[in-house]
Amino acid sequence: MAKKEFGFATTQIHAGTHREDNGALAFPIYATSTFVFDNVEQGAARFAGEEEGYIYSRLGNPSVTQVEEKVAALEGGEAAMATASGMGAISAALWSILEAGDEVVASDTLYGCTFALLNTDIQKFGVKVTFVDMGDPENVKKALTEKTKVVYFETPCNPTLKIVDIAAVSKMAHDCNPEIKVVVDNTFPSPYLQNPLKLGADVVVCSATKYINGHGDVIAGFVVGDAEYIMNTKMTGLKNMTGTVMSPFSAFLINRGLKTLNLRMERHCANAMKVAEFLHDHPAVDKVYYPGLPDFEGHEIAKKQMHNGFGGMLAMELKASRDEVAAAINKLQLCTLAVSLGDAETLVEHAATMTHSTYTKEELAASGISEGLVRISVGLEDVEDIIDDLKTVLDTLV
Numbered sequence: 001m002a003k004k005e006f007g008f009a010t011t012q013i014h015a016g017t018h019r020e021d022n023g024a025l026a027f028p029i030y031a032t033s034t035f036v037f038d039n040v041e042q043g044a045a046r047f048a049g050e051e052e053g054y055i056y057s058r059l060g061n062p063s064v065t066q067v068e069e070k071v072a073a074l075e076g077g078e079a080a081m082a083t084a085s086g087m088g089a090i091s092a093a094l095w096s097i098l099e100a101g102d103e104v105v106a107s108d109t110l111y112g113c114t115f116a117l118l119n120t121d122i123q124k125f126g127v128k129v130t131f132v133d134m135g136d137p138e139n140v141k142k143a144l145t146e147k148t149k150v151v152y153f154e155t156p157c158n159p160t161l162k163i164v165d166i167a168a169v170s171k172m173a174h175d176c177n178p179e180i181k182v183v184v185d186n187t188f189p190s191p192y193l194q195n196p197l198k199l200g201a202d203v204v205v206c207s208a209t210k211y212i213n214g215h216g217d218v219i220a221g222f223v224v225g226d227a228e229y230i231m232n233t234k235m236t237g238l239k240n241m242t243g244t245v246m247s248p249f250s251a252f253l254i255n256r257g258l259k260t261l262n263l264r265m266e267r268h269c270a271n272a273m274k275v276a277e278f279l280h281d282h283p284a285v286d287k288v289y290y291p292g293l294p295d296f297e298g299h300e301i302a303k304k305q306m307h308n309g310f311g312g313m314l315a316m317e318l319k320a321s322r323d324e325v326a327a328a329i330n331k332l333q334l335c336t337l338a339v340s341l342g343d344a345e346t347l348v349e350h351a352a353t354m355t356h357s358t359y360t361k362e363e364l365a366a367s368g369i370s371e372g373l374v375r376i377s378v379g380l381e382d383v384e385d386i387i388d389d390l391k392t393v394l395d396t397l398v
């Protein structure tokens, strides 16, 4: 693509596009594990990094390169690395930075498997993790030490949509030590709504399983950052430590999904706002978690750092017992009981026993994830139909 700065919609369609000699409009799926060298000298030169070119698909593949370039452009990063899952992205990103003796300051409210990685698995290798409520950036300042190498958070976070001030936390971390990597999971907003790198963060990780692909048929992830960090992460975190490589077929589907990211996100945001307003006024609902609601705690910061809307994710707490909540969810007809998010279908789940079942009861309470919290990924259906389905069930609880 020419060097001109294009808008988001043009970038999501054209960035990373390389026209093949045969003129095919859609980029092909390079279903190949390895690439043929002309001679021994060429193979050696590629391994030595003296000649550009593909070697083996764990080290790079044209279908995957295309989506890496696209996501880097959309996030405003120098480079991106595609992975086989969001957890693959997070693991590879962190393993490439950390070693025994290092410390991480992490948000106390994170996707369940990320919490498990930081709370248990990574600590087995001598990395200390301190969890703090990042709703107040001062808590980050207090937790930083000279051993801190990473500050890690999601915003809006899964599942309570808590907002972390990206610019304030990044400044605090870098004032303490410019070498600290501020790593932000940008899964919930997607690059259409939020660009952490432009706000001072160093690295973006995400589950592309969600909005980036958007069609519920792929597990994938990305790491985005400066070119040197991404090259190092490819050469260590991806190539040696995790091998979490995106398949060319997943890359093809993600490229297809990305072409409509802005349109999908606009509809997700509009639908979620209407659902949040409906829930806010329903007598069976105790609390609604949605950054777009003016009375939501992080609303003003969300308004400052998110653009184009507040996302398609929300959560609600019902004025009912845990069993009544479960019975209510079981009665939904259109809204579908499933984990994951960011798909065309509206998906509903019970965080404490599903996506966040890696937390103990005490950890759930400390992170503000109540037993009655129901998470909703508002889909692309007619919003009246989503609301009718929720209303039918919620009315039975009044």
Ligand code: PLP
Residues within 6 Å of the ligand: 085, 086, 087, 088, 111, 113, 114, 154, 158, 185, 187, 188, 206, 207, 208, 209, 219, 220, 221, 340
């Ligand atoms: N980050 C967030 C915020 C998530 O919600 C998830 C999954 O739900 C992940 C990371 C992990 O992504 P994946 O399931 O693609 O490994």
